[in-house]
Amino acid sequence: MKKLILLFSMAGLLAGCGATTSIDEYRPSNSIMEINSDESVVILGRRDAGHYDTDREFISCVSGKMKGADIGVVPEQQFIDSIYPWFEPRTAPKGLKRLTRLMQDPDIKSQVDMQKIRYLVWLDGSTETDNQGGSISCAIGPGGGGCFGFAQWEKSSVYEAIVWDLKDFSEKGRLRVDSAGTSYLIGAVAPIPLLTPVKKDACSSLGKQLKKFFTVQDQME
Amino acid sequence: MQTTKISLIATLFALLVITGCSSSAQVQVERKFPTVVSKPKAVSASIIFNDEFKAYVATPNKNTSIDIGSAQTILLSNAFKGLFDNIEFISSEDQVSFENALVITPSVQEVQVSTPSDTYLNVYEVWIKYSLDIQTSKGDQIDNWFMPAYGKTPDSFMLSKTNAIEEAAVIALRDAGAKLLLDFYRIPSIYNWLIRERRRGDEQ
Numbered sequence: 410m411k412k413l414i415l416l417f418s419m420a421g422l423l424a425g426c427g428a429t430t431s432i433d434e435y436r437p438s439n440s441i442m443e444i445n446s447d448e449s450v451v452i453l454g455r456r457d458a459g460h461y462d463t464d465r466e467f468i469s470c471v472s473g474k475m476k477g478a479d480i481g482v483v484p485e486q487q488f489i490d491s492i493y494p495w496f497e498p499r500t501a502p503k504g505l506k507r508l509t510r511l512m513q514d515p516d517i518k519s520q521v522d523m524q525k526i527r528y529l530v531w532l533d534g535s536t537e538t539d540n541q542g543g544s545i546s547c548a549i550g551p552g553g554g555g556c557f558g559f560a561q562w563e564k565s566s567v568y569e570a571i572v573w574d575l576k577d578f579s580e581k582g583r584l585r586v587d588s589a590g591t592s593y594l595i596g597a598v599a600p601i602p603l604l605t606p607v608k609k610d611a612c613s614s615l616g617k618q619l620k621k622f623f624t625v626q627d628q629m630e
Numbered sequence: 631m632q633t634t635k636i637s638l639i640a641t642l643f644a645l646l647v648i649t650g651c652s653s654s655a656q657v658q659v660e661r662k663f664p665t666v667v668s669k670p671k672a673v674s675a676s677i678i679f680n681d682e683f684k685a686y687v688a689t690p691n692k693n694t695s696i697d698i699g700s701a702q703t704i705l706l707s708n709a710f711k712g713l714f715d716n717i718e719f720i721s722s723e724d725q726v727s728f729e730n731a732l733v734i735t736p737s738v739q740e741v742q743v744s745t746p747s748d749t750y751l752n753v754y755e756v757w758i759k760y761s762l763d764i765q766t767s768k769g770d771q772i773d774n775w776f777m778p779a780y781g782k783t784p785d786s787f788m789l790s791k792t793n794a795i796e797e798a799a800v801i802a803l804r805d806a807g808a809k810l811l812l813d814f815y816r817i818p819s820i821y822n823w824l825i826r827e828r829r830r831g832d833e834q
Contacts, residue, residue, distance in 0.1 A: 460751055462782055490664035494709075494808035498801075516667050537752075 428590035428610040432618055436582040442622055443576070448527035449481040450623060451488040455533035456498040463532055467568070467612055471532065474616020478623040483524055492520045509578045527575055530619065534568030536608045545596040556596035565589040566611035570619060582622060586615045654693040655792045659701040659799050668712030668811055673824070674731035675714040676767065679703050680721055688741030688758075696741060696799055698758070702806070706736060709807040713814055728767055730827065732820075735763040739776075743795060754791075755782045756798040758806060764820065773819040779806035 452472050454463030465485065472482045489496045495517055502508040508529075512518050545558035566588040572581040590605030686699040707719055718727060726733055739759040746752055760777040781801030783794055815821060 456782075460753070462753055492667050493664040494666060494804065494811055497804055497808040499805055499808045500812060514669075516669060520667055535752075 428588050428605050428607045430586065430588040430610045430614050432587075432614050433585045434582065434618060435584075437580065442528075442581060443574075444479050444623060445527065446479065447481075447525055449483045449525050450475070450478075450528040450530060451483040451485065451524075451526055452530045452532060452619075453485055453488070453496065453501070455501075455531055457501070457503075458533075461535035461537075463534060463568075467534075467536075467608065468532055470609070470612040471570075471616045471619065474613055475620050475623070478620045480527070480623040481525075483526060488524065488526065491524065492517050505573065505578050505580065508573065508575075512575065512578070521575065528581070528623070529573040529575060531571045531573070532568055532615075533571075534566065536564060536566040536611070538562050538564050540591075545594055545600065547596070547600070555598040556600045557598075558596040560594045560596075561591055563589065563591050564605065564607040566608050568611055568615060570615060572619075572622060584615060584618050584622075586611045586618075588614070655695075655795055657694070657696040657792055657796045657799065659696065659698050659796055659803070661701060661800050663701075663705045663708055663804065663807070666708055666712035666807065666811060670711065670713055670715040670717075671815070671824075672716075673714045673827075674716040674728045675710065676718050676720055676726045676728055676731055676733045677707070677710050678720055678723060678733065678735040679707075680735070680737075683737060684721075686738050688738065690741050690743040694743055694795065696743070696756075696795065698738075698741070698799060698803065701800075701803055702738075702758075705803045705807050706810070709810045710734070712811055726767055731767045732772070732823075733765045733767055735765075737761050737763070743798075745791065745794075753782045754794040754798045755780070756795065756802040758799075758802045760806060764817075766823075772823055773817055775817055777806065777809055777813075779803065779809060781805055 452468055452475070454465065454468045456462050468485050472484070475482045494500055495511055502511055512521065539562070541560070541562040543558065543560040545556055545560045547556040548554055566586070568586050570584040570586075572583070573579070574581050588607050588611035590607045590610075592605045593603040595601040595603070684699050684703050686697075686702065688696045688698060690696070710717060714732075716728070716731075720726065723733065723735075737760070739761050740757075741759070742755075742757040744755045746754070749755070758779045760779065762773075762775040762777055764772040764775060766772060779802045781798045781803070783797040783801060815824070
């Protein structure tokens with residue numbers, strides 16, 4: 410009976426560590442994305458904001474989730490290096506007008522064409538930690554050591570993806586993912602972390618939705 | 631005997647933990663930089679990378695040193711090649727061999743670093759302030775252009791302070807290359823010099 414109660418309480422605690430994720434999608438038209446099997450997409454992070462940086466780890470996570478779509482994914486750094494310095498934080502186009510002007514340069518265009526890149530996906534956002542509470546202290550001595558206490562913190566991930574088509578320099582859609590959850594650290598001699606995978610959830614939700622963008626409908630069903 | 635051994639191990643472990651928390655960072659920037667995608671203008675230039683610039687080690691604070699000398703030389707050489715179609719890299723003014731050319735001497739004015747513990751932001755930041763002394767090959771001063779560059783990187787959980795500062799310094803160096811290519815021909819004095827040179831070429 411005791412074992413059963415312990416099992417239920419552990420299950421309850423772990424269930425409490427789930428993230429709440431919502432995803433919004435906007436497309437200017439319902440038409441299916443034009444995709445050619447030899448064309449590629451590149452997922453790029455916006456890095457021009459002052460207080461945060463869209464981290465590379467998140468970009469590569471989303472790129473990984475896109476595997477299996479009807480389009481190849483070019484690694485972010487490979488693309489940025491191939492047309493250095495036109496996609497650095499200072500120079501990257503913030504709008505379609507600037508992109509159109511940039512692509513009028515034959516040297517830049519040839520580099521993009523060489524990699525057969527059809528779509529650019531801009532990811533902008535970050536994961537923040539707030540509402541930290543509780544305290545935990547650890548001590549070590551000749552007779553042994555341990556941690557005692559309880560700590561909790563909330564994490565929230567907000568990311569927006571914008572899809573640009575390099576064929577006609579138009580915006581093909583926008584996705585926004587919001588994910589939030591609370592993590593706990595229990596110090597009962599050994600520290601027991603109960604972490605909510607907020608960022609991971611945001612990544613897989615965004616990746617799955619983006620994959621749908623670039624997958625022909627009948628293959629998805 | 632057993633207690634002494636445990637105490638010794640515990641003390642060593644505590645020392646190791648304290649050393650690990652040390653906030654000093656010696657950073658050596660060793661990265662390969664990409665070739666620039668830019669069509670150079672029909673302008674000749676002599677770029678002076680003196681020994682001080684090539685071996686520059688910044689000490690933004692007493693706990694941090696960043697060796698950017700070789701990385702900045704590689705990066706700026708690359709960027710200058712995207713600006714001028716006729717270019718020479720020399721180490722002092724007496725080696726200038728071009729006649730109607732720009733003579734550019736880059737130097738570092740200051741390097742600043744900020745860490746999450748300084749700003750309470752979740753990023754590491756590096757500022758590199760360059761100054762470009764621009765003259766003609768005859769020795770006439772054209773400009774002394776101030777060129778700030780900035781790089782920041784997220785504070786990752788597993789990223790050490792050294793790695794984070796190196797990452798931010800690499801981004802700042804790449805930013806310097808981008809700023810140079812983007813803004814060099816927009817400097818009014820350079821623009822006017824180019825027009826004067828073109829006119830003189832047309833007249834001859």
